[in-house]
Amino acid sequence: MANILKGKEVVKKVKESMKRDVKDLNNRGITPTLAIIRLGENPDDIAYERSILKNCDGVGIEGEVYEKDENISTEDLISLIEELNTDNNVHGILIFRPLPKHIDEDIIAKTISPLKDVDCMNPLNLEKIFEGNMEGFAPCTPKAAVMIMDHYNIPLEGAHVVIINRSMVVGRPLSMMLLGKNSTVTICHSKTKDLKGFTNSADVVVTALGRPKYVTDEYFNEKSVVIDVGISFDENGKMAGDVDFDNVSSKVEAITPVPGGVGSLTTSILLSHVILAAKSL
Structure with missing residues (x-):
């Protein structure tokens, strides 16, 4: 029988490290915050959202959901992202994909600040990986x-x-x-x-x-x-x-x-x- 490489042990290690980091941030008056953008009410997205929020609670991260109609225009979605880009209380931005077909995903990916692009959508973050820099936001x-x-x-x-x-x-x-x-x-x-x-x-x-x-x-x-x-x-x-x-x-x-x-x-x-x-x- 093969050695079974379970993820549970690695998850435990990562979460313990996160809890220590969150405590240090809290001592500096910072609450790490994730903005989740969900378009429409796709059941899979909602289930994923619940899972993320549960995990956020478990390590001390604040999760904020921005639910928008799936028919939102590319321009309005860009405006929301730009608002979150400049909000100093928001540290990470996650957009559930795939986006509706009428949304230009390339433009959206480039709109997210590379400093808050925790899901590695922005091509600038991908470029770092191909340059050999693994210190940032990898997929x-x-x-x-x-x-x-x-x-x-x-x-x-x-x-x-x-x-x-x-x-x-x-x-x-x-x-x-x-x-x-x-x-x-x-x-x-x-x-x-x-x-x-x-x-x-x-x-x-x-x-x-x-x-x-x-x-x-x-x-x-x-x-x-x-x-x-x-x-x-x-x-x-x-x-x-x-x-x-x-x-x-x-x-x-x-x-x-x-x-x-x-x-x-x-x-x-x-x-x-x-x-x-x-x-x-």
Whole structure:
């Protein structure tokens, strides 16, 4: 049976650090505050919002929700963001995505102050990652994947890591983070020929396909470390990762579960960015 790389231990460590930082900020008269912008009443957004607010309460962060009609104009949304950009009592800004189709997401991303961009939407923050600067606001999901590997002492220096995702949200920034740790990185995607050949030769495989249980034991060897970033639902409506966990966990060396793996850490990282912003502003 593989070593199960659970996110719970890492979450506990991050939250303990946040609580110490919040106490220090409070002693300076600062309450770290996150502004959440939600457009419309999408049930998934509302559920995520509740989860974030609960986690905010748990570490001493103030969460403020700005609910707007989903038909809001790009101009009005820009005005709200600019108002929050200049509010010294707001340290982080989070906008639930995807945005409605009539909203120009590129303009919105560039409008958020890079100093308050805790979800790493602004291209200036992404640019820092590609320049090798990991000290700011990195995308939460790839950062969570790296933190889990660091916590469990997965050797990354010199390791061959295959990432099955080429998006700007996961695959590309993750590749930069791993290059910063001296890994050798291969990015694969839906057009990759002989995907199994790449994954079987890798030391670490990170998958973010969004296809439940798509990746079977044929993709791995007995020394594989598998980081499953995919979150979707199987035919029974049960949350599942990209990897067929029951089938693969008996073969590989280590694997993250879904749920309870990378995804369980992402909200904590988001909130840690709010604290980082509060300390910097």
